[in-house]
Amino acid sequence: MNEQKPSPGSPFIDEDDILVYGWIVDGGSGRPDHAAAELGLPQERAATALKRLASLGLVRPVPDAPDEVVVVDPDAVAATLTAPLRAAIRQQEEQLDLIHGKIDRLRDHFFAGRTGNRDFTVEVIPTMEEVRAALNRASAECKEEVVSSQPGGSGRVPEAMEEALGRDHALLARNVRMRTLYHHTARFNGPSQAYVAAATALGAEYRTSHELFGRVIIYDKSLAFLPERTGSWGGVAVREPTIVGYLYDIFEQYWIRATPFSDAAQDGLEQVAKEIHQTIVALLAAGLKDESIARRLGMSLRTARRHIADIMEALGADSRFQAGVLAARARLTDHPQAGSGPEK
Numbered sequence: 001m002n003e004q005k006p007s008p009g010s011p012f013i014d015e016d017d018i019l020v021y022g023w024i025v026d027g028g029s030g031r032p033d034h035a036a037a038e039l040g041l042p043q044e045r046a047a048t049a050l051k052r053l054a055s056l057g058l059v060r061p062v063p064d065a066p067d068e069v070v071v072v073d074p075d076a077v078a079a080t081l082t083a084p085l086r087a088a089i090r091q092q093e094e095q096l097d098l099i100h101g102k103i104d105r106l107r108d109h110f111f112a113g114r115t116g117n118r119d120f121t122v123e124v125i126p127t128m129e130e131v132r133a134a135l136n137r138a139s140a141e142c143k144e145e146v147v148s149s150q151p152g153g154s155g156r157v158p159e160a161m162e163e164a165l166g167r168d169h170a171l172l173a174r175n176v177r178m179r180t181l182y183h184h185t186a187r188f189n190g191p192s193q194a195y196v197a198a199a200t201a202l203g204a205e206y207r208t209s210h211e212l213f214g215r216v217i218i219y220d221k222s223l224a225f226l227p228e229r230t231g232s233w234g235g236v237a238v239r240e241p242t243i244v245g246y247l248y249d250i251f252e253q254y255w256i257r258a259t260p261f262s263d264a265a266q267d268g269l270e271q272v273a274k275e276i277h278q279t280i281v282a283l284l285a286a287g288l289k290d291e292s293i294a295r296r297l298g299m300s301l302r303t304a305r306r307h308i309a310d311i312m313e314a315l316g317a318d319s320r321f322q323a324g325v326l327a328a329r330a331r332l333t334d335h336p337q338a339g340s341g342p343e344k
Helices: 015-025 032-039 043-055 074-114 128-141 158-173 184-188 190-202 241-257 269-285 290-297 301-315 320-329
Strands: 059-062 065-071 122-125 145-150 177-183 205-209 216-219 223-227 235-238
Touching: 015 032, 015 043, 015 065, 032 043, 043 059, 043 065, 122 128, 128 158, 128 216, 128 223, 128 235, 145 241, 158 177, 158 190, 177 184, 177 190, 177 241, 184 190, 184 205, 184 269, 190 205, 205 241, 216 241, 223 241, 235 241, 269 290, 269 301, 269 320, 290 301, 301 320
Parallel strands: 145 177, 177 205
Antiparallel strands: 059 065, 122 235, 145 216, 216 223, 223 235
């Protein structure tokens, strides 16, 4: 049986117990052999169920009739049965309050140390756990707006998106404006489509672009989070007003040029693929390597190389350089978001 195990201290009521209890309600006796025969249970299981029902006070014997039992109203014994579990919950809640109180004291020391002589206008946050804690704290304190640029489009984990949706729901419930930029490739990703649909219904705004300037989250135009440059799971919190304002202005420039989020099937797969190919052609002509193209378009290296191979075949090119030349001659590189130069 796929039955959830009871918590320590709580009464264990098996499915067999419920089955036998119902049988007694319908006129059954207290004999395990009769219960087993009529319910199709092994006699040992029927006997165990009857003993457990008696020990929990859910059935009681009939005086002067040793083989007969009657059921007891479950509500009459509910308080007694659940008392140990409720006591355990109260104890755990007290322990939880105690831990939170100590965490609050530790937090006071943590922030007191940051108000000393050290400059925390730019702060490196070394671990993923600390980054998540800082983001959760910033979300809880955000009052007006959060904007973010989220490159990538095919590696989104449904579980992580579920957690993010809960955090976003709390922000939107406080009437905080939320705007997010994705790559166009996110429109091909099922979890992304579901996440955006759910968050949009709550009031969030989403747009997509062929290219993004990088990953950033900005709270109330005063605090920005950037990924740590080594590629670790750490991050950098920026509070310097000029830098945060500059990052916010870049976001606005991309937001204005971006298009409202919609899934690729709605837009027409051929049209979406054509737009992606146009961007790749422009980046090829600009001299970018496969890895850079994949990163800038938010797709895997394998997918980028498949697109590049299709483009070279369509142009009749034997090399990437020749593909760029042929594309330029055919004026296929006239894309408003094309790269401006080669990338090493």
